Amino acid sequence: MGIRFVLMVNKQGQTRLAQYYEYLTLEERRALEGEIVRKCLARNEHQCSFVEHRNYKIVYRRYASLFFLVGVDDDENELAILEFIHLLVETMDRHFGNVCELDIMFHLEKAHFMLEEMVMNGCLVETSKSNILTPIQLMDKAS
């Protein structure tokens, strides 16, 4: 298992999406999110996108006001995770059209469905944007 959690956090440090692929209690999650958000938000754009925290390695990338943070195992390819974040953003972009924080907030379940099509149990499922989005578009049409 490579990916251990995916977080989306805004500039103020508020969580906008959280998906964990391992079990943490509510308290542990709150603490973890607080710590890593503080660590990552304090870094400037010239510094590298990788932060080591506890036994996680966190790969993060900022898009406008939203930070995407992905916690991975030690032997995961950090650069590939950066690309993965970009793919996730592109996919959301294609669906929402210029995705922003509010899109994710108000369509939390959709954002989760997309992520679900991309990552399962911490592993990559699909890297083609249209394959990822097909079931979601079908669903939209049906309802």
Add this chain to the structure above:
Amino acid sequence: MDPILNPFSSGTRLRDMIRAIRACKTAAEERAAIRKECAAIRTSINENDPDYRHRNLAKLMFIHMLGYPTHFGQMECLKCIASPGFPEKRIGYLGLMLLLDERQEVLMLVTNSLKQDLNHMNQYIVGLALCALGNICSAEMARDLAPEVERLLQFRDPNIRKKAALCSIRIIKKVPDLAENFVKPATALLKEKHHGVLITAVQLCADLCKVSREALEHIRKKCTEGLVRTLKDLANSSYSPEYDVSGITDPFLHIRLLKLLRLLGEGDADASDSMNDILAQVGTKTESNKVAANAILYECVQTIMSIEGNGGLRVLAIGILGKFLSNRDNNIRYVALNMLMKAVTADPQAVLRYRATILECVKDADASIRKRALELVYVLVNESNVKPLTTELVSYLETCDQDFKGDLTAKICSIVSKFSPEKIWYIDQMIKVLLEAGSFVKDEVWRALIVVISNASELHGYAVRALYKAFQKSNEQEAFTRVAIWCIGEYGDLLINNVGMLDLEDRITVTESDAVDLIEITIQCHALDFTTKAMALVALLKLSSRFPSCSERIREIIVKYKGNFVLELQQRSIEFNSIIARHQNIRSMLVERMPVLDEATFIGRQAGSLPDAGSISAGSSVSLPNGVAKPADSLVDLLDLNSNDAPTPSSSGGDFLQDLLGVDLSPAAQSGANQTSKSGTDALLDLLSVGSVSGPVESPSAQSNSSAMDILSASKSEKASVSPLDDLSSLSLSSRTTSITGAAPMMDLLDGFASTPPKSENNGTVYPSITAFESSSLQLTFNFSKQPGNSQTTNIQATFINLSSDEYTDFIFQAAVPKFLQLQLDPASGSTLPANGNGSITQNFRVTNSQNGKKSLVMRIRITYKINGKEKLEEGQISNFPRDL
């Protein structure tokens, strides 16, 4: 009610709830809003209206994301999953994955629904079920549902096959026995063209290889060639818009393939051989100016480094890393350092070539890069390059961030002690580190420095002079101060007389009073810890003997501490004062140079774990009344090394003592090892009488002899008469604190002499008392004793002291213990506790530890009492019990 006016009713839409929560200005408002919303959702759940189920779950997910408990919605997930419609199922499964986890029993209820859905007509529903199973399934579910998943690996739609493959990963991880069932279908999937199926199949194979040796062999034999071909096709494929990432087709698949090849190539020359060509191709042909390309190169280098050696490929890989390392992008540099770390084991020489660049990275502005680089430097150090590398690191210590100093200091100390070519260099470097970052230096490290110095007799003079010179410039670092003070006390004479001058040293003139001045200034410094001050007192005592002319002045300094709040200092002050004033005849013997601690044992001890406290009781620590636990172990303590680990072997301990007391060893040897010579006993008796001002100590000589022996030898404290000592304790220090600690001051008086406090008469083991609980108003001390012949049961005497100015009435103490302990409380000595510590309540109880030796005692306490009729309650947990009770 109008939903706009009241956003928190079950009728509110999700959107409105989110708006309302966003509008909250403070955290308290947000909590209130969420409480209301949760209440509304609960009511709605109780009404069991299926129309709102979907909405309620969506709301709960949002609330869950914000970090609030949502357990009451779990059953709703199950109901949604069981409902026939796709939208309900979808939200139900999502809720299942977010709100539940595999540990909850509720999950068992879902197995049946999952089974039905895995066999559903609609492939999208099958997909949902697979996804949920893949994310949360437990071992039991894995066993129940594995056949379904296996079948789905051959499903007609590739979107189902890919999910089934990942679901299989979860299953084989939960139940490795099932791995063999999946090997065949997994290898079949490797031949597919669909990228989603391929990437998941590759991951499944990698995990199969990890859990099962046979699977690894099978895949290695049957699939290596196919995988190489797949990678080749992928690397050479033409532009495909669907998978293209900045000019490269599906870098994710590239990376997964390389990872799997790495597993297959490791430890197998044939397999490694068959992938050489493609690795060389990927390594050379990939353009390295995009993240995706670099990610592939990075993975490729890792694979080259892990598989069986091929010189050419290794050169290529190291070259790529060199290019990475000189890249301006910090991300690339970070991964390069990470990679070099792994390459170090394969090819240390090649990595050493980048030493200069790596050292630069240690000074980088970016904390992540610094950390990586420092770890790399740490593994690169060897005997031949330790000097230049350490110089670099030490000079960087001056300028680096505070946050980083801790890490850097620890690494430098470790490097220096591991690889130092000569002692003088070690001493120099350690002094530099202590001066620069003393507060980050761990206690055992500066103690090790003292041990090294004391072992190098030819460097005593050099070390004390170097420390003195540095100390004059700066005394900000406490750890440095301790080392300096210790050495000045110990080798003060060498400092003054420039003894043992090395060629490279400059001559310095230090007078006796200069040295004393320096220590006087230090001891007056308020910021210092009391341990340091205590060390300074000992140093002064030693100097009083080394510099007889300063003796009177030193006594004046020492006397100032006789009223100190810290009992330890107070006591030392009083004792040392008497030694200087009244026991000239034994003083020089008492403060003779420290016996050298064997370096090898010391280091071995540090490397090993904590010593078994039961073996020799010298390792135990004594709790001081001010709550600071001070190790009162072997002789080391007398000279204030304060080393809290490991006892000196008792036999040599005795020797040391005899040494210290100036006992002539030859008669002792003649009269048998157990007999101390007469002069020794006298000296000790002298010492014992130090504090007694009024009455003479009653001790028939025979008896006192045995008690002296008792104090002397750490291991023999069985039956000795304790009376003279008890007498002494009541006479010498009847100041305010004595009553609290009982025998503790006595032990302190003799400090290092008495390795074992002569208190226990049962089985020779003595447990130090602890301050179990302390608040501004109440102090609770525990004294321990063991019942003879019953190692599991501990008698505990609790003593309560009222620290406030109000009397406590109706005082009740309650305690609770975990199941492996048994507790019996006796009635307390009273229920009224006078104010200001003018009296105490004691209460005895017994604790039986059924896991004695494995688990330590732990206890929750609750104390209730009344102040002027008003109820007060104090609670706490006690976990600082001595380890082996």
